[in-house]
Amino acid sequence: MATDGILDIEYDLDAVRHSWDQEPLSARPTGSHWRYRELLPLDPTAIRHDWAVGWTPLICAERLAADLGLKSLVFKDDGRNPSASFKDRASSVGVVHARSHGAEVVACASTGNAATSLAGHAAVAGVPCVIFVPDSAPRPKLAQLLTYSATVLSVQGTYDDAWQLCQDACAEFGWYNRNCAVNPVLMEGKATGGLEIADQTQILFGDVPDWVVVSVGDGCSVAGVCKGLLHMRALGVIRRIPRVLGVQAAGIEPIRYAYEHGMLPSATDGSTVADSINVPVPRNWKKAIRYMRDCNGCFISVSDNQILAAMRLAGQHGIFAEPAAAAALAGLVWAVNDEVVSRNESALVLITGSGLKDTESALRAAGSHRLHQIEPDLENVRRAIHNTQPAHS
Ligand SMILES: *Cc1c(COP(=O)(O)O)cnc(C)c1O
Numbered sequence: 048m049a050t051d052g053i054l055d056i057e058y059d060l061d062a063v064r065h066s067w068d069q070e071p072l073s074a075r076p077t078g079s080h081w082r083y084r085e086l087l088p089l090d091p092t093a094i095r096h097d098w099a100v101g102w103t104p105l106i107c108a109e110r111l112a113a114d115l116g117l118k119s120l121v122f123k124d125d126g127r128n129p130s131a132s133f134k135d136r137a138s139s140v141g142v143v144h145a146r147s148h149g150a151e152v153v154a155c156a157s158t159g160n161a162a163t164s165l166a167g168h169a170a171v172a173g174v175p176c177v178i179f180v181p182d183s184a185p186r187p188k189l190a191q192l193l194t195y196s197a198t199v200l201s202v203q204g205t206y207d208d209a210w211q212l213c214q215d216a217c218a219e220f221g222w223y224n225r226n227c228a229v230n231p232v233l234m235e236g237k238a239t240g241g242l243e244i245a246d247q248t249q250i251l252f253g254d255v256p257d258w259v260v261v262s263v264g265d266g267c268s269v270a271g272v273c274k275g276l277l278h279m280r281a282l283g284v285i286r287r288i289p290r291v292l293g294v295q296a297a298g299i300e301p302i303r304y305a306y307e308h309g310m311l312p313s314a315t316d317g318s319t320v321a322d323s324i325n326v327p328v329p330r331n332w333k334k335a336i337r338y339m340r341d342c343n344g345c346f347i348s349v350s351d352n353q354i355l356a357a358m359r360l361a362g363q364h365g366i367f368a369e370p371a372a373a374a375a376l377a378g379l380v381w382a383v384n385d386e387v388v389s390r391n392e393s394a395l396v397l398i399t400g401s402g403l404k405d406t407e408s409a410l411r412a413a414g415s416h417r418l419h420q421i422e423p424d425l426e427n428v429r430r431a432i433h434n435t436q437p438a439h440s
Pocket of ligand 1: 400
């Protein structure tokens with residue numbers, strides 16, 4: 048299998064413009080990403096508007112912005128999607144597409160969120176779902192898969208083994224393949240993340256932020272976000288393109304490498320707590336770097352300690368993020384310290400998955416210094432409170 052990537056879907060933007068003139072975004076219901084239906088490769092009549100994917104909240108973190116010296120900092124919490132990750136944007140589009148093509152089974156190989164979101168949407172649609180997972184997925188993701196009643200094939204081997212087996216099975220049995228690396232429809236769902244960032248920041252603040260920060264595994268999410276932003280400028284919704292900061296895990300940063308060198312590294316052998324961005328062999332790197340160039344983007348990488356610290360930091364501001372999601376905040380903190388992002392600039396951090404996805408890592412990040420086992424009397428309450436340091440802001 049070639050690793051160069053897949054086709055990119057293009058739209059007739061004049062037709063989109065015309066349609067948006069007829070029925071402006073401002074006149075459409077909010078609450079889901081289906082408001083951008085003209086920029087999805089779907090038959091509009093096949094869309095299930097009751098699937099409330101997207102339109103996730105923006106949360107202004109004023110205290111954190113002040114601490115970091117930024118003009119403003121906003122989280123966009125995609126952990127609040129139906130299956131608790133950004134992947135719902137892609138899977139919802141995939142399942143609508145699969146159904147309108149008469150697919151009887153949908154399948155994918157995934158370290159977690161692509162699979163859980165596919166299983167969830169397949170369950171809503173009543174389509175059987177087969178998932179190939181490497182035997183290392185965090186338990187909460189496995190619990191979601193089984194509860195959504197997917198058939199789960201836990202493959203004894205690496206992610207690459209699971210991925211190839213899914214390819215072969217889809218070819219053999221005629222199943223709909225949700226893998227972003229072979230199915231160009233999926234990234235279009237992810238592009239709604241960029242459409243929404245432009246749309247919502249324009250409505251709330253009258254302008255886009257200077258930076259949009261996204262964690263990067265295979266590179267589809269960040270490419271999608273860039274594509275959405277570029278479309279919104281082409282369609283005149285926003286006047287400028289934010290710079291995009293792509294964040295990889297230290298030791299597993301092939302796309303960062305390719306952005307600098309024009310090709311993938313010969314080997315990647317790191318490990319990371321952020322399972323959702325643990326992609327040593329990205330299959331969409333060309334698309335990712337092309338879109339990043341168009342958004343004047345840059346890449347950085349962060350260590351596990353920085354990621355765990357960012358999980359804690361996000362939590363102190365009301366955001367519960369899984370490690371791969373917190374990696375984006377870790378990257379922003381690093382980029383501010385390193386003066387890649389200047390103080391007095393504004394930033395939006397995309398939270399791609401909920402902390403409930405990986406409670407083991409959350410417990411590890413938070414530590415137990417705020418957990419007190421006490422006898423049931425007031426004196427012990429007093430002592431525990433007295434010994435507790437206030438949370439630093
Ligand atoms: C999939 C995922 C990413 C990265 O997306 P890619 O398309 O693989 O780059 C980041 N965070 C979370 C939580 C994810 O599930």
